[in-house]
Each structure stands twice: as C-alpha cells, then as structure tokens.
Amino acid sequence: DSGVTQTPKHLITATGQRVTLRCSPRSGDLSVYWYQQSLDQGLQFLIQYYNGEERAKGNILERFSAQQFPDLHSELNLSSLELGDSALYFCASSVEAPGTQYFGPGTRLLVL
C-alpha cells in the first residue's frame, strides 16, 4: 500500500458523459501527478500540481481538467467522454516537486 488513495476503483459510463476521479496523496506529499494507461498509448503523463498550483502539463486533452484543493487532494475531470478515453487512470504523489512518485491503485474507466 503506497498511501495514495483513489476513488472510485471502477467507473462505467456512456459516451458524452462527464466523470470526476479523486485522489488523496500520501500524508505530507505536496505534489500530485495524473497518468493515463491505455493499451495503445501506454503510460502517459497528463498533469502535475504542487501545493495547489499547476506545475507541468502533458498531452492532456482539452476535455480533461484537473485541480488540487487546499487539503491537497486532487480531482481529474473528464468530459464529453469518448470510447477512446477508456483506460486506467493513475494518481501519484511526491513530497517535493519533482520527487520520487508513489502511485495509487488507479481508477479503471470504461466508456460504453
């Protein structure tokens, strides 16, 4: 157990819908990272926050957005969902930014 929690574990939804994935970092970690793992794209970095501020951005779609709240938990919002958004979404956290990242268990998203 890395200490990073993600909810929900599984999510099944329909195309066009919007979902929110939640992440709570390890106690004391200020930085949160989001990654997407899909069969065709592998593991891709989406976005990073440090103490509430966006620090780095990867190939995150405009339909996706994220934020980190004052209590340091983070949410990843995915809207206008498409079949290709089906993937495993990981959150990771680190004490500093950048730092060694510890991953949560992931949220498995299935878009039907």
Next chain:
Amino acid sequence: AQTVTQSQPEMSVQEAETVTLSCTYDTSESDYYLFWYKQPPSRQMILVIRQEAYKQQNATENRFSVNFQKAAKSFSLKISDSQLGDAAMYFCAYRTIFGGTSYGKLTFGQGTILTVHP
C-alpha cells in the same frame, strides 16, 4: 524530447534464477533520474528502484540491482533469486531534473512482461 525503449516485450525466468531486463533511453540532458516500476496483475504501480544519473554507483534494493551505463544510455534491471511474486509487467521510466513543461513528468517505456516459472 526524451524517449525510453524496452526492447523485450516478454521475458521468462525459473524460480531462484537471475534475469535481466533491458532499458535504453535517449536524452540530451546530463543529469536526470531513472526508475524501474513493477505492475503486478493487480495493476498497482510499485516503485522498485531509483538511480540518479550523477551517481556512478549502481543502485541496489535487496534482490534488485541496476546496471547503469550513462555513456551508452542503458539502464538494465537485474533480479536475483527470482520469486513467483516477481511476476509482473516492469516499466523503465525517465525523469528530468530541470524545470519547464516536463517538470516532474515520468516518461515510461513500453514495459516488459516477466513470467516466473516454478
């Protein structure tokens, strides 16, 4: 942009034997971090080992060690005394130490599936 390549899609090893997983990377930077992560069937990503590029000494964590060849841009993982619980997908990853848009980003290889035979 940095790239990470794992040329072995699958590897297998007998229990108690030693296996080496390969990883090469491409970067123009002189300092960076390299990692190996393990993803068992549960899909959890577990940190195995970390190497700082400025350190010449190869990192070791119990049965796991790396062979870091900076000039060759090679970073292989050696697993000694393999156990059934080592069966997983292994990912090599690169991280810059510099700022900019890639700050903090892990760049992963495609992964190597390791099978351990009893």
